Amino acid sequence: xxxxxxxxxxxxxxGIVFLYGCLGEILTExxxxxNLGIPGIMxxxxxxxxxxxxxxxGTLSNNAEPSWFLLLFISIILAALFACIGGLIYAFLTVxxxxxxxxxxxxxxxxxxxxxxxxxSMVKSNEGTEFAIAKLKFKASLPFAGNLGWFGQIFxxxxxxxxxxxxxxxxxWFTLKKTRIGLNLxxxxxxxxTADAAxxxxxxxxxxxxxxxxxxxxxxxxxxxxxxxxxSWENASTLLAYxxxxxxxxxxxxxxxxxAILGSILFGIFYxxxxxxxxxxxxxMKIFKIFPYLITVIVLIFTSVFDSKNAQPPAGLGLTYxxxxx
Amino acid sequence: MNNEIAxxxxxxxxxxxxxxVANKDVTFDIYKGEILSLLGENGSGKTxxxxxxxxxxxxxxxKIFINGEEAVITSPHDAFRYKIGMIHQHFKLVxxxxxxxxxxxxxxxxxxxxxxxxxxxGEIAKKYGFIIDPNKKIHEMSVSEKQTVEIIKVxxxxxxxxxxxxxxxxxxxxxxxxxxxxxxxxxxDGKTIIIITHKLNEVMEISDRVAILRKGEYVGTVETxxxxxxxxxxxxxxxxxxxxxxxxxxxxxxxxLIIKNITYKNREGVxxxxxxxxxxxxxxxxxxxxxxxxxQKELLETIAGLIKPDGGDIIFHNPKKDKPVTLFHxxxxxxxxxxxxxxxxxxxxxxxxxxxxxxxxxxxLIDEEKIIFNEDEIxxxxxxTPLQIRELGVRLSFVPEDRLGMGLVGNMDIVDNMMLRSYRxxxxxxxxxxxxxxxxxKIISELQVVTPSSHxxxxxxxxxxxxxxxxxxxxxxxxxxxxxxxxxxxxxxNSSYAIYNLLTKQKENGAAVIFVxxxxxxxxSLCDRIIVISGGQITGVLDGRTANKEEVGLLMTxxxxxxxxxx
Ligand SMILES: Nc1ncnc2c1ncn2[C@@H]1O[C@H](COP(=O)(O)OP(=O)(O)OP(=O)(O)O)[C@@H](O)[C@H]1O
Ligand SMILES: [Mg+2]
Numbered sequence: 067x068x069x070x071x072x073x074x075x076x077x078x079x080x081g082i083v084f085l086y087g088c089l090g091e092i093l094t095e096x097x098x099x100x101n102l103g104i105p106g107i108m109x110x111x112x113x114x115x116x117x118x119x120x121x122x123x124g125t126l127s128n129n130a131e132p133s134w135f136l137l138l139f140i141s142i143i144l145a146a147l148f149a150c151i152g153g154l155i156y157a158f159l160t161v162x163x164x165x166x167x168x169x170x171x172x173x174x175x176x177x178x179x180x181x182x183x184x185x186x187s188m189v190k191s192n193e194g195t196e197f198a199i200a201k202l203k204f205k206a207s208l209p210f211a212g213n214l215g216w217f218g219q220i221f222x223x224x225x226x227x228x229x230x231x232x233x234x235x236x237x238x239w240f241t242l243k244k245t246r247i248g249l250n251l252x253x254x255x256x257x258x259x260t261a262d263a264a265x266x267x268x269x270x271x272x273x274x275x276x277x278x279x280x281x282x283x284x285x286x287x288x289x290x291x292x293x294x295x296x297x298s299w300e301n302a303s304t305l306l307a308y309x310x311x312x313x314x315x316x317x318x319x320x321x322x323x324x325x326a327i328l329g330s331i332l333f334g335i336f337y338x339x340x341x342x343x344x345x346x347x348x349x350x351m352k353i354f355k356i357f358p359y360l361i362t363v364i365v366l367i368f369t370s371v372f373d374s375k376n377a378q379p380p381a382g383l384g385l386t387y388x389x390x391x392x
Numbered sequence: 393m394n395n396e397i398a399x400x401x402x403x404x405x406x407x408x409x410x411x412x413v414a415n416k417d418v419t420f421d422i423y424k425g426e427i428l429s430l431l432g433e434n435g436s437g438k439t440x441x442x443x444x445x446x447x448x449x450x451x452x453x454x455k456i457f458i459n460g461e462e463a464v465i466t467s468p469h470d471a472f473r474y475k476i477g478m479i480h481q482h483f484k485l486v487x488x489x490x491x492x493x494x495x496x497x498x499x500x501x502x503x504x505x506x507x508x509x510x511x512x513x514g515e516i517a518k519k520y521g522f523i524i525d526p527n528k529k530i531h532e533m534s535v536s537e538k539q540t541v542e543i544i545k546v547x548x549x550x551x552x553x554x555x556x557x558x559x560x561x562x563x564x565x566x567x568x569x570x571x572x573x574x575x576x577x578x579x580x581d582g583k584t585i586i587i588i589t590h591k592l593n594e595v596m597e598i599s600d601r602v603a604i605l606r607k608g609e610y611v612g613t614v615e616t617x618x619x620x621x622x623x624x625x626x627x628x629x630x631x632x633x634x635x636x637x638x639x640x641x642x643x644x645x646x647x648x649l650i651i652k653n654i655t656y657k658n659r660e661g662v663x664x665x666x667x668x669x670x671x672x673x674x675x676x677x678x679x680x681x682x683x684x685x686x687x688q689k690e691l692l693e694t695i696a697g698l699i700k701p702d703g704g705d706i707i708f709h710n711p712k713k714d715k716p717v718t719l720f721h722x723x724x725x726x727x728x729x730x731x732x733x734x735x736x737x738x739x740x741x742x743x744x745x746x747x748x749x750x751x752x753x754x755x756x757l758i759d760e761e762k763i764i765f766n767e768d769e770i771x772x773x774x775x776x777t778p779l780q781i782r783e784l785g786v787r788l789s790f791v792p793e794d795r796l797g798m799g800l801v802g803n804m805d806i807v808d809n810m811m812l813r814s815y816r817x818x819x820x821x822x823x824x825x826x827x828x829x830x831x832x833x834k835i836i837s838e839l840q841v842v843t844p845s846s847h848x849x850x851x852x853x854x855x856x857x858x859x860x861x862x863x864x865x866x867x868x869x870x871x872x873x874x875x876x877x878x879x880x881x882x883x884x885x886n887s888s889y890a891i892y893n894l895l896t897k898q899k900e901n902g903a904a905v906i907f908v909x910x911x912x913x914x915x916x917s918l919c920d921r922i923i924v925i926s927g928g929q930i931t932g933v934l935d936g937r938t939a940n941k942e943e944v945g946l947l948m949t950x951x952x953x954x955x956x957x958x959x
Contacts, residue, residue, distance in 0.1 A: 264498030265469035
């Protein structure tokens with residue numbers, strides 16, 4: 067029993083990284099832009115966040131207790147800002163210059179991982195103890211979580227960013243479904259010419275969606291380093307793998323933020339399963355790694371067989387829009 | 393009607409790239425509370441001019457005045473502020489949204505509340521006589537319902553000046569009548585309406601005045617009550633033209649396609665084709681008259697092999713008499729079987745007997761075109777794939793509601809779109825661009841397609857010109873059976889006649905032409921025989937030379953089976 071709970075807690079920790087990536091990408095895709103730069107942007111966010119941690123910790127005198135609020139605030143802002151650099155390049159190229167989205171996205175991913183390695187090589191020199199202290203703050207849970215047995219462990223033992231992600235998902239679901247901004251954004255992604263003719267500022271909506279989406283993804287990168295990976299940064303390529311899975315998760319969640327919450331935890335379970343289950347050989351472990359992609363394909367098959375209009379990508383996804391073109 | 397000016401175009405010029413000048417120094421006025429028809433050939437710049445009013449394009453030169461004041465309209469949002477609303481040729485609606493969501497889309501100064509919006513939509517509908525369900529999703533709607541949503545969308549924003557770009561092109565005559573009632577209601581309410589249509593009878597019926605564009609330039613405005621269809625056509629084209637259809641007597645007419653008792657139920661289980669039988673003959677144009685949606689589309693698609701009928705036969709008389717057999721249409725085994733039945737002769741007239749001849753030798757004989765059919769081949773098309781049917785020379789030129797969705801690829805140029813049809817011919821690896829390119833040039837000159845060159849992406853052409861390219865390509869392949877459904881939808885009157893003449897030419901070349909049309913006058917002057925379809929049943933077969941409009945109209949609404957079973 068105890069074992070299972072530990073695993074579930076780990077799975078949630080991993081899943082939330084996917085959730086951040088997925089929410090950012092959903093927002094971007096709702097505006098009609100397929101951002102394959104998400105993995106790279108996640109790396110940039112991680113680097114920015116870590117930079118923030120190290121800057122803030124550097125200001126403290128020896129042995130001083132870091133402030134929970136300031137530490138999280140500064141690092142989250144920097145994670146978001148650094149990620150937005152990637153998002154801005156992507157938005158400028160694909161929205162304003164109308165470059166091909168796939169090519170641009172892949173370029174951003176390459177750029178982002180290199181950028182992150184570079185920044186981290188500067189941060190890393192004094193990483194060790196600083197990150198070890200900072201990570202405790204990130205993982206700080208509600209004080210009474212420990213007293214509530216398995217319930218407390220599964221639901222209440224997480225750091226702030228886990229709850230933040232879930233609140234974000236619910237907020238996004240609500241915005242898309244119930245508000246005018248959400249309606250306008252969906253219109254932009256479905257049919258930009260229509261949105262434009264209806265008097266919606268298509269370019270502004272696209273920029274904002276891409277930038278906010280990138281910021282969310284960036285926070286995911288920070289969460290990965292400080293929480294899910296216990297305050298250590300190995301290399302960009304591990305994080306890139308998370309980014310790709312997050313994009314698969316968008317499809318699995320059929321572009322719905324509320325589905326993404328459950329989907330992310332499921333993906334998390336698949337992700338840690340090979341290490342959690344004892345006594346399986348290497349080949350079986352690799353097979354587990356395929357599962358998230360496999361179920362995504364199955365979802366795709368289901369939605370197309372049942373021809374569900376509610377589970378389709380935005381109709382304008384991947385297309386460029388220019389008012390005077392037709 | 394008063395003489396207050398609602399819209400004034402003053403020296404409007406708009407060019408696309410360096411080659412295309414869509415509007416050149418256009419100056420004219422539109423009065424408040426009138427219905428103005430904007431008339432012009434395909435590509436004369438009507439849509440472009442109206443798009444500038446609606447803020448989609450911005451003029452290169454010139455000014456627009458609204459209610460006497462200069463208006464700078466740089467975006468659709470600006471257009472709303474001047475109370476201008478446009479219903480576009482290609483609808484601008486989000487498919488996955490409901491009607492109400494589409495209608496309130498983009499409105500800034502109102503709380504987002506679908507319930508309240510639905511109530512207001514109901515009021516507008518009642519005021520002008522629309523029928524609409526605010527909660528229905530766009531993708532579940534018919535074309536005319538979508539159009540209703542578009543019109544309500546602009547009324548909801550309080551538009552006083554409405555522009556409708558070819559609103560009738562996709563509607564049935566009944567729906568058009570309803571639309572016109574609504575337009576008159578709106579005029580009574582003081583709205584200014586600009587309507588683009590190619591159908592002159594509609595121009596005469598609905599409008600107060602007609603403004604005419606020719607090749608991007610303004611020609612003049614006339615009062616509808618003081619002009620005639622003929623005069624309008626001449627203003628539009630710029631010269632006196634004779635528009636008549638030269639109907640020749642069918643020559644060597646033979647049965648080409650025999651349809652027997654075809655029935656077809658669609659996915660919803662509705663009986664769309666009910667025991668349909670008729671014969672299409674070579675060298676003849678067979679008209680199909682009927683209210684649109686009576687099964688015409690399904691009928692043609694059944695013949696083309698695109699849908700499988702539930703019962704009945706489609707017998708095709710393949711004109712093979714005295715023509716050599718090929719291994720493309722027949723397998724070696726089939727050739728041997730036919731030879732046993734005595735279906736072939738050699739070039740010298742002696743009967744073909746293949747027993748005792750090796751396969752290799754037979755193949756050589758076939759390749760050398762030495763094995764020749766005695767008679768026309770009779771085949772059942774029901775068991776053939778669309779590709780096989782095509783190869784037999786049955787061509788469907790179906791002009792769908794969404795031209796660019798089926799038939800043409802918007803991002804490719806005219807030449808490449810020609811190649812879509814011919815890619816199977818010739819060298820299997822390298823493409824030959826010469827022939828498609830010649831064909832493209834031929835279509836451009838014969839049908840007077842307005843385009844900078846044959847290498848312009850199709851989507852840049854005006855609506856009518858896209859149509860010409862599609863129809864031109866389908867006709868060009870010397871088909872044995874040519875089926876055309878609404879081939880002149882969206883075409884100006886001159887091009888329409890060009891198409892009619894092309895169809896006549898195909899008939900004179902010995903093709904069996906099946907023409908589905910909506911304009912009864914055209915059907916009656918173009919077709920040799922007319923079948924009338926109503927509710928999926930053939931209600932009558934008439935001689936095109938003697939039939940009259942009333943007769944056809946009556947058959948179009950008759951349900952023969954119902955009457956029979958009721959007794
Ligand atoms: N966005 C564009 N880019 C390039 N060329 C264009 C564009 N829009 C229109 N044109 C060209 O401008 C000319 C006028 O087109 P427009 O659509 O205004 O014609 P139209 O009068 O509406 O014709 P139709 O009756 O066929 O709809 C055409 O030659 C067309 O190819
Ligand atoms: Mg037009």
